[in-house]
Amino acid sequence: MYQYDHYDQAMVDARVEEFRGQVARRLSGELTEDQFKPLRLKNGLYLQLHAYMLRVAIPYGTLSSRQMRMLGDIADKYDRGYGHFTTRQNLQYNWIKLEQTPDILADLATVEMHAIQTSGNCIRNISSDQYAGAAADELVDPRPYAELLRQWSSFHPEFDYLPRKFKFAVIASDTDRAAMRLHDIGIQIVANKAGEIGAKFHVGGGMGRTPMIAPVIRDFVPALQMISYAEACLRVYNRYGRRDNKYKARIKILVHEIGADEYRRQVEEEFAHILPLGLEPPAAELARIKSFFADPGFETGLPETIDRSDPDFALWLDQNTVAHKQPGYAVVTISLKPAGGIPGDASADQMRLMADLAHDLSLDELRVTHTQNIVLPHVKKADLYPLWQKLDAAGLGTANLDLISDIIACPGLDYCSLANARSIPLAQKISARFADMDRQRDLGELKVKISGCINACGHHHAGHIGILGVDRKGTENYQLSFGGSEAADTSLAQITGPGFSEDGVIDALEKATEIYLAQRGDGERFLDTYRRIGMAPFKEAIYG
């Protein structure tokens, strides 16, 4: 894992003290709320429906056990004993007191964490593949490139007041596990024909009220020019992105309106201008960063066989573990989606348990997924059974990865001041309706994603089944959509028709699963069947 150097630590420590002063000035009345709001947002502090909410950055979703333990301790010490893992691999605390926020940030800084740039119109947390460094299918570990982008974008003075917020995702395999093409810039680390490593740039994706899939702007940027190219992409956006209308201010609108070809032309022109200026970090810096992401001392000659005699363990093994690049190891996903639970929520005790298990059984590493689960990336196969027993005893052993109950849901109207409808109760009811695990496994991979408003934090546009909560004359109403994907086969879901009540949308979803079961071909997922037969049979079943 990356470790702060003197400069990283000094920057974060200085920011904590700066914010401490700003909070003191707000509490004394020296700053009005209008003056203070942009300052607190730059430090990830929102005022939400019930209280202040603090969003903590988890760069590219990677955590050490020490960091996860601190997140749990903060939940107990300053919040109400739990936290919420988000769709951008961050953590949110929902019950924060303004007067305690500087102390929280100081505690975070002791474990090389912060909440800087988790809000505001700047470059946000860089997200990545939760299996990075462990995946059998990756070209290289994408995290050194994500870290380089993190350092470049932290306090970047030119990009501190962009037209709108800006999100990067970086992956290095053809299997997209990070919704890469639905980001403002999605980078895939690739090799050219000469075997050189570089970055494939997708620019102008996003969800929200105008969902778009990012087009490829350049197939290959040499790794040691990646920052300069990113700089060029941002400069063109910063220059021409709209600032008169926040709903049209994201880069996707600019790329769409001027066209990918014209945007590319301007970026290339800017890139040609930037390249000779020597803005690119030296190769030694990338090499230094890479050294932190070297393989963490994998053992060799480990047994491959796993005792599957406990049937519940065998089901979890099949559903929640995937192949590791190193023989004798597996990648484990801990589901934060128990039946009837709140997607992404973990108690302080659960966080500390996961930290302990990572320390003892996963070479001290954890990952946060954009699907609101936790990954232990490096577990010996021989340790899987005792690991599962401990997880299961703590309510963390649900074997539902990528099944219908592994639902993404934003906080919705239960917590969010922007939301129009509640998301979490829907997720709870769906997971309860489909609680029978045999039924879930029969349905197979089925990704349900729920957003409580058009901002789409619940990724409903990318759900095999997507649900959007809207406000219809003061009551909650839910639009249903089918056919979205945020994987390598990225697609945007299409709305079925008129919306439903809360119970109505669950009934409609269930009818859609029945159509799928009746019409699926060999090996087809729900998404495959939908793509083959189209909307009509589903619509007929739902609306009659």
Added chain:
Amino acid sequence: MKILTGNDLKSGDVVWWDGHGWSRDVNDAVDVGAQAEAILAREDAALRVNAGYAIEAARTAEGVRPSHIKDRIRALGPTVRLDFSLKPAETDISGWVL
């Protein structure tokens, strides 16, 4: 009736104007009539409330009920964590919220 709500500056807690100060319980909220702006300006300046605003509500047999669902959830607390809500003993709060 028109009532006032906002957040406590230090804690962020949701608060309601009770005629004399700010209560954590929506049932203490009073009708402010045409005084909303004046009260909010005074209380904001004195740092006794943050991000205050006026909403429509009704006094019912069960207490003060904000007109909009967003404010009802704000008054109650998250419907998915009733242990943190105004009605922690309730098992099903949907009737009041909806």
